[in-house]
Amino acid sequence: MASSVKKPWGGRFREDTDRLVEEFTESVSFDQRLALHDLRQDLAHLEALKRAGVVTEEEAERIARGLSEIEAEIREGRFVFRAELEDVHMNIEAALREKIGPLAGKLHTGRSRNDQVATDFRLYLRDEIREILRLLHDLRRALVEKAREGLEIILPGFTHLQHAQPVLLAHHLLAYYEMFRRDADRFQDTLRRTAECPLGSAALAGTPYPLDRELTARLLGFERPSRNSMDAVSDRDFVLEFLFDAAVTMMHLSRLAEEIVLWMSPEFGFVDLPDALCTGSSIMPQKKNPDVAELLRGKCGRVYGNLLALLTVMKGLPLTYNRDLQEDKEPAFDTADTLRASLKVAALLVRGLSPRAERMRAAAEEGHPTATDLADYLVMKGLPFREAHEVTGRIVAFAEERGLKLWKIPLEDLRRFSDLIEEDVYEWLSVEGSVARRRTYGGTAPERVREALAQAEEELSAEELP
Numbered sequence: 043m044a045s046s047v048k049k050p051w052g053g054r055f056r057e058d059t060d061r062l063v064e065e066f067t068e069s070v071s072f073d074q075r076l077a078l079h080d081l082r083q084d085l086a087h088l089e090a091l092k093r094a095g096v097v098t099e100e101e102a103e104r105i106a107r108g109l110s111e112i113e114a115e116i117r118e119g120r121f122v123f124r125a126e127l128e129d130v131h132m133n134i135e136a137a138l139r140e141k142i143g144p145l146a147g148k149l150h151t152g153r154s155r156n157d158q159v160a161t162d163f164r165l166y167l168r169d170e171i172r173e174i175l176r177l178l179h180d181l182r183r184a185l186v187e188k189a190r191e192g193l194e195i196i197l198p199g200f201t202h203l204q205h206a207q208p209v210l211l212a213h214h215l216l217a218y219y220e221m222f223r224r225d226a227d228r229f230q231d232t233l234r235r236t237a238e239c240p241l242g243s244a245a246l247a248g249t250p251y252p253l254d255r256e257l258t259a260r261l262l263g264f265e266r267p268s269r270n271s272m273d274a275v276s277d278r279d280f281v282l283e284f285l286f287d288a289a290v291t292m293m294h295l296s297r298l299a300e301e302i303v304l305w306m307s308p309e310f311g312f313v314d315l316p317d318a319l320c321t322g323s324s325i326m327p328q329k330k331n332p333d334v335a336e337l338l339r340g341k342c343g344r345v346y347g348n349l350l351a352l353l354t355v356m357k358g359l360p361l362t363y364n365r366d367l368q369e370d371k372e373p374a375f376d377t378a379d380t381l382r383a384s385l386k387v388a389a390l391l392v393r394g395l396s397p398r399a400e401r402m403r404a405a406a407e408e409g410h411p412t413a414t415d416l417a418d419y420l421v422m423k424g425l426p427f428r429e430a431h432e433v434t435g436r437i438v439a440f441a442e443e444r445g446l447k448l449w450k451i452p453l454e455d456l457r458r459f460s461d462l463i464e465e466d467v468y469e470w471l472s473v474e475g476s477v478a479r480r481r482t483y484g485g486t487a488p489e490r491v492r493e494a495l496a497q498a499e500e501e502l503s504a505e506e507l508p
């Protein structure tokens with residue numbers, strides 16, 4: 043079976059393309075998402091062609107009119123993309139020819155689909171990054187709002203998922219704020235590095251037409267033209283960077299999601315979520331499950347996979363353009379869709395969290411969370427830290443045997459382990475005292491956390507989104 047549609051590249055071909063080959067090589071089923079970016083690029087390129095004298099003023103106007111009709115059809119969903127025309131670029135070119143005749147063919151002067159697709163894809167990813175930065179901003183806002191509510195709430199901080207030291211809920215939530223702040227920063231960096239425009243590189247070597255590449259770069263919102271035409275048509279590290287930034291962000295979302303799942307279990311019972319953000323079981327009537335958080339965790343997998351998929355595609359590709367590069371799009375589209383959706387529901391979850399302060403506070407007393415404070419107390423009384431650690435360990439074992447909390451052990455019992463211990467030890471053993479003493483910059487003491495919160499709030503209101 044063969045297709046008889048005339049291909050823009052068909053001049054040297056004596057046979058029609060095999061149907062299977064057409065199906066195998068087409069990309070329009072997914073790259074049609076680049077259609078509006080392709081049209082933006084067409085207009086910029088048209089301007090450069092006009093200034094280079096390749097098309098007249100009047101021709102440029104006819105081409106621009108044709109393009110704007112096509113744009114309206116695409117926006118209104120009336121445009122019919124045809125797989126026989128391979129990709130979005132040739133679909134638009136063919137549609138233009140139907141509207142304005144052979145003049146349409148002038149638009150591809152001095153341009154190849156190789157620099158065209160590299161330019162479209164940068165334009166597309168730059169738009170996605172801007173949207174992702176807005177969503178990251180909103181998620182950070184949600185965390186800061188929730189942290190404000192958690193300024194007085196104490197919960198156990200964990201290491202190895204064992205109770206370690208008490209911390210403020212606000213401090214715990216602001217830890218995620220920091221992760222998402224760095225994620226935003228990484229996307230901003232990627233935005234800076236994608237600011238180079240490949241258009242004018244043509245197939246790989248540049249073009250003989252005097253195209254003003256500074257002009258087209260500027261018209262398309264880039265900062266400058268790319269410096270090497272061979273690099274420009276074959277580099278995809280900007281996509282890889284996007285995929286990496288997204289993978290790290292998803293990893294952070296997944297960790298947050300995992301904590302929400304844990305915290306919602308009856309064993310923890312640290313938080314509750316509104317019904318609207320949970321789902322049920324088709325068999326067990328009592329169930330209210332944190333499926334949204336689980337899916338956030340689960341979707342991390344495909345985003346990692348997309349990064350690895352493209353890294354693997356790129357490895358070993360000789361310069362310059364190879365058709366393998368067409369495999370860059372689906373992983374990036376899937377990652378952008380997944381990340382956008384995940385950031386939106388994550389903000390919803392964070393805003394929906396109801397902390398159960400009394401449960402957290404009770405848990406913060408379990409597992410001798412102020413043992414480090416007792417060791418610090420002994421250090422303050424002159425014992426070297428290693429010895430203090432040893433003595434405290436023995437006191438903890440004693441407490442375990444008797445089923446006592448450290449602050450419930452009578453003074454005379456404590457003094458049997460060290461005569462440095464006096465009445466004032468009990469201040470050191472309280473959970474509140476432990477939190478309050480951690481006053482180093484970045485620590486969980488209430489005044490430090492209030493400062494951190496104020497700083498985060500200030501940062502958010504000063505943040506200029508691109």
Ligand code: ARG
Pocket residue numbers: 069073129155156159363365367368369
């Ligand atoms: N659809 C291709 C891609 O996404 C662009 C076309 C370049 N094709 C070519 N034969 N040079 O990479």
